[in-house]
Amino acid sequence: MRVVRGVAVTGGYAMGPGFQVEANVPRVAQSNIPASQVRSEIQKFNRALNRAKRDLQAIRKRALRRLEGRVSEIFDAQLLMLDDRELYHHVTQAIKSEHISAEWAYHRQVEVAMEVLQKSKDEYLRQMQGDIGAVARRVIQYLQGLKQRTLADLRIPSVLLADQLTPADLVQLPRDLVLAIATRAGSRTDHTALVARSLGIPAVVGVRGDLALERKGQRVLVDAEHGSVYFSPGRTEIARYVAHTRRTARAALDRERLADQPALTADGHRISVQANLELLQEAGFAQTCGAEGVGLFRTEFLFLSGERLPDMETQLHAYRRLAKLFAPRPVTLRVYDLGGDKLFYAHRAEDEPNPALGWRAVRLLLDRPALFRTQLTAMYRAAAEYGNVRILFPMISHLAEWRKVKEFALSVRSELEGEGVEFLHDVPLGAMIEVPALAIEADRLAADCAFFSVGTNDLIQYLLAVDRANPLVAKLYDGFHPAVLKTLQAIVKAAKAHGRPVSICGDLASDLRALPLLVGIGFDELSTVPGAIPQIKAVLGDFTLPEAEGLLKEALEEETAHGVDLRVRRAWKRWSRRTGKGDSR
Amino acid sequence: MTAELEIKVTNRLGLHARPAALVVRAASPFASEVFLVKDGVRINAKSIMGVMMLAAECGSTLVIRAEGPDASAAVKAVAQAFAQNFGED
Numbered sequence: 001m002r003v004v005r006g007v008a009v010t011g012g013y014a015m016g017p018g019f020q021v022e023a024n025v026p027r028v029a030q031s032n033i034p035a036s037q038v039r040s041e042i043q044k045f046n047r048a049l050n051r052a053k054r055d056l057q058a059i060r061k062r063a064l065r066r067l068e069g070r071v072s073e074i075f076d077a078q079l080l081m082l083d084d085r086e087l088y089h090h091v092t093q094a095i096k097s098e099h100i101s102a103e104w105a106y107h108r109q110v111e112v113a114m115e116v117l118q119k120s121k122d123e124y125l126r127q128m129q130g131d132i133g134a135v136a137r138r139v140i141q142y143l144q145g146l147k148q149r150t151l152a153d154l155r156i157p158s159v160l161l162a163d164q165l166t167p168a169d170l171v172q173l174p175r176d177l178v179l180a181i182a183t184r185a186g187s188r189t190d191h192t193a194l195v196a197r198s199l200g201i202p203a204v205v206g207v208r209g210d211l212a213l214e215r216k217g218q219r220v221l222v223d224a225e226h227g228s229v230y231f232s233p234g235r236t237e238i239a240r241y242v243a244h245t246r247r248t249a250r251a252a253l254d255r256e257r258l259a260d261q262p263a264l265t266a267d268g269h270r271i272s273v274q275a276n277l278e279l280l281q282e283a284g285f286a287q288t289c290g291a292e293g294v295g296l297f298r299t300e301f302l303f304l305s306g307e308r309l310p311d312m313e314t315q316l317h318a319y320r321r322l323a324k325l326f327a328p329r330p331v332t333l334r335v336y337d338l339g340g341d342k343l344f345y346a347h348r349a350e351d352e353p354n355p356a357l358g359w360r361a362v363r364l365l366l367d368r369p370a371l372f373r374t375q376l377t378a379m380y381r382a383a384a385e386y387g388n389v390r391i392l393f394p395m396i397s398h399l400a401e402w403r404k405v406k407e408f409a410l411s412v413r414s415e416l417e418g419e420g421v422e423f424l425h426d427v428p429l430g431a432m433i434e435v436p437a438l439a440i441e442a443d444r445l446a447a448d449c450a451f452f453s454v455g456t457n458d459l460i461q462y463l464l465a466v467d468r469a470n471p472l473v474a475k476l477y478d479g480f481h482p483a484v485l486k487t488l489q490a491i492v493k494a495a496k497a498h499g500r501p502v503s504i505c506g507d508l509a510s511d512l513r514a515l516p517l518l519v520g521i522g523f524d525e526l527s528t529v530p531g532a533i534p535q536i537k538a539v540l541g542d543f544t545l546p547e548a549e550g551l552l553k554e555a556l557e558e559e560t561a562h563g564v565d566l567r568v569r570r571a572w573k574r575w576s577r578r579t580g581k582g583d584s585r
Numbered sequence: 586m587t588a589e590l591e592i593k594v595t596n597r598l599g600l601h602a603r604p605a606a607l608v609v610r611a612a613s614p615f616a617s618e619v620f621l622v623k624d625g626v627r628i629n630a631k632s633i634m635g636v637m638m639l640a641a642e643c644g645s646t647l648v649i650r651a652e653g654p655d656a657s658a659a660v661k662a663v664a665q666a667f668a669q670n671f672g673e674d
Binding site: 073076077080081083084085086087113116117128132 | 606609610629631634635638
């Protein structure tokens with residue numbers, strides 16, 4: 001056995017035959033051409049550019065289907081490079097005046113740019129070298145009449161080993177043939193890593209050491225949790241891999257078994273269990289887990305690198321895809337919750353002393369109407385086709401602010417009326433309840449608001465005045481605090497009085513212990529991380545609605561979170577004795 | 586006709602690949618020649634290689650200059666690309 005180490009960028013394990021990807025790097029040397037050949041040399045150059053452009057357009061199209069918008073933008077800059085008139089001018093001038101071959105002229109010109117980028121202090125610009133190199137290689141291969149590296153020889157699922165793999169390589173390959181990748185080049189943040197993560201390919205990059213196979217088809221194990229690559233792995237490594245695979249498989253079986261089942265209490269009271277999503281790529285997994293819709297799509301994660309905000313088209317594309325995937329089930333799009341702990345908004349003027357209480361979410365959006373308008377336009381338009389989109393506004397802290405937000409959304413809608421584009425008129429607009437002041441106003445809010453979604457993480461933090469990220473006080477943060485339960489109860493009561501659906505997202509919703517309390521309070525919808533959905537469905541049937549309501553009543557008589565906790569534990573013990581499952585918590 | 590405008594690159598990360606593509610797209614439709622000038626170095630704003638090589642870093646000052654029939658519109662469009670995608674929307 002031989003082991004080499006690198007940087008793990010994706011997580012996961014994979015094992016299979018190794019497949020060596022030949023770099024096929026063209027060699028370019030100075031070469032001259034006779035004057036008579038100048039014209040045909042330029043024609044050859046044009047043809048090579050056009051062919052490379054056709055390739056990249058096809059790759060980009062494929063990327064758009066397989067990756068989200070931000071990731072596929074990698075190829076936009078590459079395409080512009082093939083259209084660069086300045087570069088074209090320099091190359092053709094050199095062919096004409098110096099009588100040199102197109103590949104030498106092109107290579108020389110590209111090298112100049114690469115050198116400048118190499119020296120840049122900006123990491124992104126240095127990474128662009130890889131992209132420029134990939135485009136240049138493609139053009140030069142066409143100029144030399146070399147075969148493009150299509151990896152066409154890859155026929156069986158394999159572990160790919162290479163000096164370097166480009167985003168284009170990964171996008172072009174059928175996903176099921178790539179078990180894992182290990183490369184010598186690359187870093188955690190470069191474009192290849194980004195695409196690997198997007199496609200869920202276990203990857204170890206920046207490997208120091210030899211990645212060459214000792215023989216064809218040698219077995220390779222990639223541990224993308226710890227960044228190790230084993231050639232002919234030993235018994236211990238294989239055992240670890242098998243255990244991991246078994247765990248993953250068992251979880252998958254559970255998911256499958258429960259995915260299509262509705263979430264019902266023992267007496268048949270139905271709860272809708274939905275998913276919290278951050279990326280489009282998670283949508284498939286959420287469906288396998290049996291998500292009955294998206295209770296919360298955190299749109300601020302649409303911009304991966306925080307360079308700039310996605311434009312209307314990019315957003316529209318993403319929201320539409322999500323709506324289509326889950327139709328007719330609801331998809332709740334939350335407008336950007338920027339600021340606070342999510343510093344994706346790279347253009348913030350300065351850091352705030354207390355971001356949790358600062359300029360964030362709708363506060364920021366109302367101050368940046370252009371940004372807000374763009375996002376709402378995309379949401380209204382995305383709702384047109386399937387009618388299952390809802391819009392959720394976070395961090396509302398008073399009634400007047402809610403009215404302002406709603407008025408703004410309706411003004412965006414009226415602007416759309418004049419534009420002749422398709423949009424849905426009656427998109428439900430809901431408020432996220434996470435500021436205690438709004439919980440107190442819940443009754444008046446419910447009269448004017450299509451649905452509520454309770455964000456427990458912030459609500460608990462503000463209600464108990466505890467920063468749970470601060471280890472000195474974290475133990476004071478407790479969702480079982482009777483005041484938290486009473487607040488949740490008041491919110492649900494207000495919503496029901498006006499016939500509004502109310503859902504709960506936040507970590508409390510994925511806490512299985514809390515489940516009977518939340519059901520007792522009367523939540524119709526729970527929205528959780530996808531992985532928690534099968535378990536919620538599995539244990540919901542252990543108790544009845546009256547039992548949950550009874551437990552809540554008892555819990556509310558307690559003075560401390562600890563007292564609530566004891567009662568909840570006792571109830572679970574009773575129920576699990578009855579079901580004979582053993583304590584599932 | 587010549588038009589000119591001085592701007593500051595406010596993006597924390599400076600001017601790089603994807604934003605560079607936006608500048609090129611904003612400049613390209615115009616008949617005028619459009620340049621970015623920084624520290625005396627002038628590059629063609631319609632060339633992605635040029636814009637990337639300018640490698641402007643955050644806080645640096647650039648001049649957008651256009652020469653041609655639609656010069657002022659071109660300067661405006663490029664400035665807007667900077668403002669929209671580098672500054673606050």
